[in-house]
Amino acid sequence: MIKGTNASPGIALGKALVLEHNEIVIEKKTIDNIELEQKKLTDAINKSKEELTKVKEKALVELGAEKAEIFEAHLLVLQDPELVDSTLNKIKDEKINADYAFNEVKNMFVSMFESMDNEYMKERAADIKDVGNRVLRHILDIKFVDLSTLEDEVVLIAHDLTPSDTATMNKKKVLGFLTDIGGRTSHTAIMARTLETPAVVGLKNITETVKDGDYVIFNGETGEVIINPDENTINEYKDLKEKFEKEKKELESLKGQESKTLDGRHVELAGNIGTPNDVQGLINNDAEGVGLYRTEFLYMNRSEFPTEEEQYESYKAVLESMNPKPIVIRTLDIGGDKELSYLEMDKEMNPFLGYRAIRLCLDRQDIFKTQLRALLRASVHGNLRIMFPMISSLEELLSAKEILESVKSDLDKEGIDYSKNIEVGMMIEVPSAALISDILAKHVDFFSIGTNDLIQYTTAVDRMNEKIHNLYNQFNPAVLRLIKMVIDNGHKEGKWVGMCGEAAGDKRMIPILLGMGLDEFSMSPISILPARKLITSLKYEDMKPVAEKVVSMGTAKEIEEYMQNNFA
Amino acid sequence: MEKKVTIKNESGIHARPAALLVKKASEFESKVEIDFNGKKVNAKSIMGIMSLGASKGSEITVITDGSDEDQAANEVAKLIESGFGE
Numbered sequence: 001m002i003k004g005t006n007a008s009p010g011i012a013l014g015k016a017l018v019l020e021h022n023e024i025v026i027e028k029k030t031i032d033n034i035e036l037e038q039k040k041l042t043d044a045i046n047k048s049k050e051e052l053t054k055v056k057e058k059a060l061v062e063l064g065a066e067k068a069e070i071f072e073a074h075l076l077v078l079q080d081p082e083l084v085d086s087t088l089n090k091i092k093d094e095k096i097n098a099d100y101a102f103n104e105v106k107n108m109f110v111s112m113f114e115s116m117d118n119e120y121m122k123e124r125a126a127d128i129k130d131v132g133n134r135v136l137r138h139i140l141d142i143k144f145v146d147l148s149t150l151e152d153e154v155v156l157i158a159h160d161l162t163p164s165d166t167a168t169m170n171k172k173k174v175l176g177f178l179t180d181i182g183g184r185t186s187h188t189a190i191m192a193r194t195l196e197t198p199a200v201v202g203l204k205n206i207t208e209t210v211k212d213g214d215y216v217i218f219n220g221e222t223g224e225v226i227i228n229p230d231e232n233t234i235n236e237y238k239d240l241k242e243k244f245e246k247e248k249k250e251l252e253s254l255k256g257q258e259s260k261t262l263d264g265r266h267v268e269l270a271g272n273i274g275t276p277n278d279v280q281g282l283i284n285n286d287a288e289g290v291g292l293y294r295t296e297f298l299y300m301n302r303s304e305f306p307t308e309e310e311q312y313e314s315y316k317a318v319l320e321s322m323n324p325k326p327i328v329i330r331t332l333d334i335g336g337d338k339e340l341s342y343l344e345m346d347k348e349m350n351p352f353l354g355y356r357a358i359r360l361c362l363d364r365q366d367i368f369k370t371q372l373r374a375l376l377r378a379s380v381h382g383n384l385r386i387m388f389p390m391i392s393s394l395e396e397l398l399s400a401k402e403i404l405e406s407v408k409s410d411l412d413k414e415g416i417d418y419s420k421n422i423e424v425g426m427m428i429e430v431p432s433a434a435l436i437s438d439i440l441a442k443h444v445d446f447f448s449i450g451t452n453d454l455i456q457y458t459t460a461v462d463r464m465n466e467k468i469h470n471l472y473n474q475f476n477p478a479v480l481r482l483i484k485m486v487i488d489n490g491h492k493e494g495k496w497v498g499m500c501g502e503a504a505g506d507k508r509m510i511p512i513l514l515g516m517g518l519d520e521f522s523m524s525p526i527s528i529l530p531a532r533k534l535i536t537s538l539k540y541e542d543m544k545p546v547a548e549k550v551v552s553m554g555t556a557k558e559i560e561e562y563m564q565n566n567f568a
Numbered sequence: 569m570e571k572k573v574t575i576k577n578e579s580g581i582h583a584r585p586a587a588l589l590v591k592k593a594s595e596f597e598s599k600v601e602i603d604f605n606g607k608k609v610n611a612k613s614i615m616g617i618m619s620l621g622a623s624k625g626s627e628i629t630v631i632t633d634g635s636d637e638d639q640a641a642n643e644v645a646k647l648i649e650s651g652f653g654e
Contacts, residue, residue, distance in 0.1 A: 073583045073614065076590055082613040109615050121621055124583065128615070 002203060005182070006223035007189035009526065010198030011241035012176030013217040013234065016210045017154035019145055019165070024136050029097040037091045040098040041084075044138035049078050051134070054149050058170075070127070077131045083109065099139045106132035114303070126303045150174070155216050159207055166191040176218060178206050178225060185452045185463060185502055192220075193524035194278050200225055202466065251529035255286040259532045261514065265540035269531055270328070270522040272500055276317040281525035286532075289326040291448065291522020292387075292500035293318055295371065296334050303342050305367060311374035319382025326383045328448065328500070328522070330427070331400075332371055333357045333389040337464065352456070357390035362399050372407040379419035386422055387448055392430040397443055400426075427500070429453035434482040441493035447486055448522070451501025455479050474503040475556040475563070480512065484551055487516050498522060508563035510534055515547030534567075569637040571630045571644075576651040580623035585652040590614045592647050598634025600644060611644065 031037050056071035077083065083105060090101040106128060113125035137144045147156075147169035154173060158165070159180045166188070174197060182188050182201035192199030198220030210216060210227055217237045218225040221244075226233060259269045270291030271282040275298075282290065298306050298314055306314075319327050334340055335356020348354040361368035375386055388400045401424065411418055428434050429450035437447065451474055456463045458479050461472045473479075483499075490497035498520030503509045505523030510531055513521065521531060546566075550559045577585060593600040593611035600611035604626060609616030611630070622628055628648070632640040 069584055069587070073587050076587050076614040079594075080613045080615050082610055082616050112619055113615075116619070116621055121618060124618060127583075 002206070002209070002225045002227070004178070004200040004203035004206070004223045004225060005184055005189075006219075006221055007177075007182070007184055007186075007201040008192035008197060008199040008524075009221040009244070010176065010196070011217070011219055011237055011244050012155055012198045013237055013241065014153050014155045014175045014215070016157050016178075016212060016214045016216050017145065017150075018207055018210060018212050019156060019158040019161075020143060020207075024133060024140065024142065026099050026103050026136070026140075027097075028100045030095055031091075031097050032095075034092050034095065037096075037098045037101075038088050040139050041087055041091070041102060041135075044098075044135045045078055045084065047138045048131070048134045049075060051146060051149070052078065052131075055146070058149060074127060074131045077128060078135070099136055102132070102135060102139065106136075122304050129303065147174075155218070157206055157210050157216075160186070161188045161191070166195070171195055171197070176220065177201070178203055178210075178216070178218060180204055180207055183463065183466075183469065190272075190274070190524070193526050194272075194274065194281055196281065196526050251533060254529050254532050254536075257532065257536070259288065259535050261535060261538050261540045261543075263539045263541055265514075267514065267518065267535060268326075268498070268520040269528050269535075270326075270498070270500075270520055271525045271528060272522050273318070273525075276314050276321070278525070279318055279321045282322070282528075285525040285528040287322075287325075287525060287528050289328070289383075289520075289522075290318065290322065291328050291498055291504075291520055293327060293329045295330060295332055296338055299332065299334060299340055300338070305342070305370070308370050308374045308377075311371060312377050315375055315378035315384075316381045319378055319384055323382035326385055326423075328385040328387050328425070328498075329375060330387045330389050331358070331375075332361055332367065335360050352462070358388050358396055358400060359390065362396065362403075365403060368403060369407050372404055373411065376407060376411055376418040376422075377416060379422050380417055384419060384422050385446065386424050387446075388424075388426045389450070390429060390453070391426045391440070392432045394436065394439055394443070397426055397440060401443065428486050429457065429501075431458050431482060434486050437486045437489040438492065441490050441495050444495060446495055446520075447490045447497045448520070449483055449486055449497070449499040449501060451479070451483075451499060451503040454482065454501065458482060473556040473560070474501075474506065474509060475550075475559040477551060477553060477556065477559065480551050480559070483513070484516050484547070487518055491517060496520060505531060507531070507534055508560065508568050511538060511543050511563065511567050512547050512550055514538060514540060515543030515545070569632045569641040571641045573628060573630060573645045573648045575622050575624055575626045575628065576649060578624055580626070581617060581620065583618070586614055586617045588652055589617055589644065589647060592644055593640070595643075596632070596634070596636050596640035598632045598637040598640045600640050601631045601633075603629040603631055 052071055052075050056068050059071055060068040086105045087102045091098055110125045110128050113121055116122055147165055150170045150173035153175055155176050156174055157178045160182055161177060176198040177188055177192050179188050179201045180203055186201060189199060189201050200218050200220060200223050215228050217229055260266045268288045270289040271287040272292040273279060273290055274294045298311060315329060336352045391397050423445035425444045425446035425448060427450045428447050455472055455474055459471060459476055461468050463472050487497045496519040499518055500522040504521040505527030553559050590612055601608050602611050604620045604622050609620060630641050630644050
C-alpha cells in the first residue's frame with residue numbers, strides 16, 4: 001500500500017492509464033529521401049484527421065453543434081492546401097525533415113494571425129497551434145493520449161494534471177486521479193473536488209510505480225492506494241465504495257433545506273468554482289451562492305488575453321445560472337504559481353511575495369479595466385459581488401475601488417447599463433490586511449478570508465513545499481486568532497464576513513468558525529451537504545465557547561485533536 | 569470569371585462562414601480566389617480566407633479559373649450574398 005495526500009473523497013477501482021507529457025522537440029535535419037518525408041507528413045495529417053473527426057462527433061453529441069464547429073474548423077485547417085502544399089514544397093525545395101518544415105509553415109500562419117488587429121482573428125492563432133501540435137506529435141511519433149476521446153473507464157495517473165487536461169477530459173470515463181506531486185490545494189486537487197472525482201495527490205513517483213493497464217484501487221478520503229490487489233481486497237473496497245455512495249445518497253435528503261443551527265442561526269453555504277461549467281456541481285449540491293469564482297482560468301491555457309466580450313459571456317453565464325443567488329467574482333489573481341504564457345513576467349526570487357494579483361492589476365490597468373468593464377456589464381444578469389484578491393494595504397483597496405468607479409463612469413458616458421447594487425469586497429489573505437481589518441471594513445461591503453494564503457503568509461510556510469508540509473496547518477492558533485479578529489472587525493462595522501479557503505469546508509473547522517460568527521462558508525461543491533449536515537446538528541451558542549477555548553490553546557496539534565475528538 | 573459581392577452577415581467572415589465558404593469552393597475543380605483590397609487568397613484555404621479579415625460591408629471579388637468556373641463563381645457568390653444563413 002502507498003499513501004499520498006487525500007485530495008478528493010470517494011473510492012475508485014479500475015485500470016490505470018499513465019499519462020506522459022512528452023514535449024515536442026524539433027531539430028532541422030537534411031534529408032535524402034524526399035518522398036519518405038512527404039509521406040510522413042501526409043500520414044500524420046491523415047491520422048490527425050481521423051482523431052479530429054472522432055472528437056467532432058463526440059463534441060456534437062455531448063457539447064452541441066456550436067462547440068463542434070470549432071473542430072470542424074480544425075479539420076479544415078488540416079486540409080488547407082496552403083498549409084499542406086507549402087510544407088510539401090518546403091520539404092522538396094530545402095531537403096529538410098517533415099516536422100521542421102511543417103513547424104516553419106505552421107509558425108508563419110500563427111504569427112500572421114497573431115499580428116492581426118482583430119481580437120477574434122488573433123485567437124485563431126491558438127487553434128492553428130493546437131492542430132499543428134497534433135500533426136507534429138504524429139510526425140514525431142510522440143505518444144499522446146487524447147483525454148476527450150477516452151473509450152474505457154480509467155484511473156488517470158500523471159505527474160500532475162494540467163488545467164487543459166481537466167478541461168478536455170471525458171469526465172464520464174475518468175474514475176479518479178493519482179498524481180506524483182501536489183497538495184490539497186493544488187490545481188488537480190481542487191479540480192477533483194469540483195468534478196466530484198476521487199483523487200490522491202503527492203504520491204511522489206506513482207507514474208513510475210504503476211504501468212498502463214495495472215489494476216489500482218484507492219481511497220480519496222484516506223489517501224491509500226493499492227496496486228494490483230488480490231480478490232479479497234478488491235471486494236473489501238467494492239463494499240467501501242458502496243457504503244460511500246449510500247452515505248452520499250443520505251446527504252441528498254438535505255437538499256433544499258436551510259443551513260441553520262439548532263438555535264436558529266442561519267449561515268450561507270456557497271461554493272468555489274473555476275469555470276462556468278463548474279456551476280452544475282454547485283446546483284447539484286444545492287449551494288446557496290458562489291463564494292469564489294476564480295476568474296484566472298479564463299486567462300490560462302491560451303495565447304492572448306481574453307477579450308471583454310469573452311469575459312462578459314463567462315460572467316453572464318455564471319450570474320444567470322444561479323440568479324438571484326449571490327455570486328462573488330474575484331478579479332484576476334495571477335502571478336505566484338499561476339503564470340500566463342503571453343504575459344511576460346520577470347523571474348522573481350519569491351513570486352508569492354512578488355508581482356501578483358491586485359498588485360499586477362493596479363500596475364496593468366488596461367487588463368484590470370477590461371475585466372471590470374466585463375463584470376459591470378454582466379452585473380445586470382444576476383446578483384454580482386466583486387472581490388479584490390491579495391489586498392495588503394488600505395492604499396491598494398482605495399486604488400482598486402477608484403479604478404472601479406472610473407470604469408463605472410466610462411460606462412455611464414457610453415450609456416451602458418450595469419447594476420447599481422453591486423457589493424464590493426476584498427479577500428483577507430495577508431496578515432497585514434487582517435491586522436488593519438477594522439480600518440478596511442469601513443471601505444468594503446464584505447470580507448472573504450482566504451485561508452490557503454493566510455496560513456502561508458502568517459506562518460511563513462510555502463504551501464507547495466513538501467518538506468515543511470507539516471508546518472502548514474489551518475489549526476495554527478495564530479491563524480485562528482487572525483480569523484477571529486477579521487470576523488469581529490467586520491461585524492463591528494456591520495459587514496458580513498465569509499471564508500473561501502479550504503478550511504471553510506473542513507468538518508473540524510466549521511464548529512470553530514461558526515462559533516466565531518462567520519456568516520458565509522464557501523467550499524468545494526462536494527463539501528456543501530456534509531457541512532449542512534454538521535451545521536444543522538450544532539447550536540451556535542454552544543460553539544461560541546468552543547471558539548474561545550481553542551484560540552487560547554498553544555499548539556495546532558492540541559486544537560486539531562480537540563476538534564477531532566469532539567466533532568469529527 | 570470574376571464576380572463582385574458584398575459581405576452581409578454581421579460578424580463578417582469569422583470561423584463558421586469561412587468554413588462554409590471553403591467547403592463550397594472546394595466542391596469545384598476550378599481555381600477559386602478571393603480578392604479583397606488588393607490581397608488575393610486561395611478560397612479553398614481556411615487560413616487564407618480568415619486572414620483577409622473581411623467584415624460586414626466589405627466588397628470582395630470572387631475570381632475563378634477552370635472547367636467549372638461559371639458555376640463556381642455563381643455558387644460562391646450566392647453563398648456570400650445569402651449572409652451565410654446568419
